[in-house]
Amino acid sequence: MNNSLSEILSDLKADFSDSADLTIRNLTLKSERQIKAAIVTIEGLCDKEQLSQSVINPLLPYDFKSMKGQEAADKILSSVMASSDVVVIYTKKEIISFITSGFAVIIVDGAQQMFAVGVQGYSFRGVNEPESEVVQRGSREGFSEPLRVNMSLIRRRMKNPDLVFEQMTVGRESKTQLMLCYLKSRVSPKLLGKLKKRLNSCNLDSVLASGYLSEYLEDERSSRLFSGVGISERPDTVCGKLTEGRIAVIVDGTPAVLIVPRLFVEEFQGVDDYSNRTYYAAFIRLTKYLSFFTALFLPGLYVALAQFHPEYFPTGILIKTSESLAQTPLPVTLETLAITFVYEIMKEAGLRIPKSLGHAVGIVGALVIGESAVNAGIISSSTLMVVATAAICSYVTSPLYPPVTMLRFIFIIIGGLCGLWGIVIATAVMIISMCSKTSLGVPYMSSLAPFSLRTMRDVFVRADWKSLSKHIIKVQRFKETEV
């Protein structure tokens, strides 16, 4: 690269098209030769006070005497700069990369090297408890947006030189930084290689959230209904997964960290399970499985039984249900579909609406649409109860909400068209689809199918820690893993 200061600066200005946030502070160093220098930053990304204290204040009064540009640059690095975070750089590409990350770059006229000084000082959200993964007992810390903060949250929990952060850049335009995080002694090199290959194949213009990448991490020709990529906002969860040989992908600007490979049974495991007593953890796990099946099958089974096999209802329920359904104008299939659909609309509205209006929407939903519709005889109370139960159950395993919602609609339609038989066939197809899915080569249904007795200690029930700690689980050791 040319070492003339004016040329470097004019090149930079041209690259940034004289963008308003590109800040260049021109300096003349105290020397016989009147050496020119410049500090380049991006407005809003660095802490001005820190910049003054660690760079400008020590630099301006220092007497460089008769030194030339190159000698002055060496002196700046060895004796002048008061910052601990200094990187020596040589190219324009590096300048752009560092200044857009909040560094200040010092360029000395006539010197070959330049210095990127860590003075990042942009505003960001603090480390808060993640709303989507609330725990009763355990850490209240959750990931935040800045990459380095998230890295420190993991490093604080894994004081181990085995923990490796490997930097990559994705997005042709956004140049988003991401970190692959893994334990060197636990991870499979082949698995890691496979992941890197997939990330390198990502040809997106911009990667603004970790979710953009999750589809690139899914296995090819694998069912996309269930996700083979885990997401967590909790550093303790990520650390737990790293010890099992998994790889975390931390994307700059997103608190949701991607974890691969992801297995079906993990959707039912929570941080609290490992803090609670074993019998209670087992009870909670079984409740989660029951809720999953209820959320998935209840409306479909209800429709199938009410439409084709009412004789299977116990007599008392049959009488009440028949009376209730007889008063409504719509067939039970359409009614169930309509209520489920209205519920989804209300849920979306509830998520997007300002918090101050949320209460009003809740009242409208519960009283107007719910109670009034039942009283007016538009919908039956039994159908409403079934849909509401399924809806509540679907939040018990919230990561599975998208596939469960879609499958629920499918089961309602099939139950209404083909009865129980249709639901059986659809279930068989669903199981086949799940069994064929892999996450980075690891079978998605591992522990169940292929069955492994050893890993079953942490599936339906959680064994005590003494028993769990006897065997190290490594995800690449799961049966029939292709890496």
Next chain:
Amino acid sequence: MSKVRFSSKRLLLTLMLCACSVILLQNYDISEKSSFVFDILCMLFGLAICFVLFIPSVIIKMRTNLDFLTVARTVTPKLKIPLAVLYSLYFVYAAEFFLLPYTDMFSKKYYSDVTPCLIALILLSACVYAALKGVNVITRFGIFLFVFALITNLLMFGGSIGTLDFELYGFEVTGSVNDFIKNTVYFIIPAFIVTLFACLSGKTKNFKLRQPLFALIVTGLKYGLIMFFIWFSLGDYASKQEYQTFILARAARIGFFGGIESLYLALATMSVFMIISLVLCAVTKSAGKESDIKYVIIFAVILFAAHMCGSYLNSVKEIFTNNYIFAVFTVITAAVIPMMYVFAGRKSSARKTLHSINMS
């Protein structure tokens, strides 16, 4: 499709579930004159024959760690087409042998308004999807089916205990030679799993001789229990009915909890789904194109056409559901032809070829 080798234990578990489904679906086609103990003896003899039929394919598997079809194509490349035709015919026949009674049972016993062909069409479409995923995935599905079968059987048998009656029927041995032949042929039907094993065991590992033995013992236990409950719980009423296992499930009650026949129907449906999916895998393999979408669809269409003929033409249905034809066909494909290759494989030239395939 995955190239990974999966546990042989799991394939045998899946085949065991397929074998158990015979008594779930079939019309319990044994002599009315023979006694319970006589039927049990016939069953033991029939399953012993099944085990003997396993021997050639077990020898091939243990010797080469390959499936029979791969060995046959390697040792006798000139016979590739006749073998493909014979095994394709057998598998189409086997699929119809299970599909026709199933749709018949469904429309007669469960939901009379439905057209059997529509059921067959939907079922075959689901099977095409499963067959495209391969044998490994179907055997994983078998694990879930095994758990479901265990629960259903426990409920079915547990719910029938209250109605057991040992006074009317004893444990004497009565039956003629004709009864013995008829019953034994019925109990040879599960040997179709031997042909499936011979064709689909190529990608399995850790095969042990005790695995097929164990599969047949569990099948025998299940048959024995179903026969016991049909005999002592339903009694004469059962012999006058079609699809006695369905009647057993319908009659079972645990307190106020009834309707076990819906679970039975689900089990039967999933069993047929699994058998036909495996058959589609096997038939495409016998045609030389494993889990190839084009071949799977072609054979599914052939199965549907055959089912249409079987549904509307009684003579065709009788051929497709004839126990004797099926037993003979099974013995030929499961034992006679593989046995020839057991002897052919002993020649040094054949050994060298197989060894080179194994190494590759």
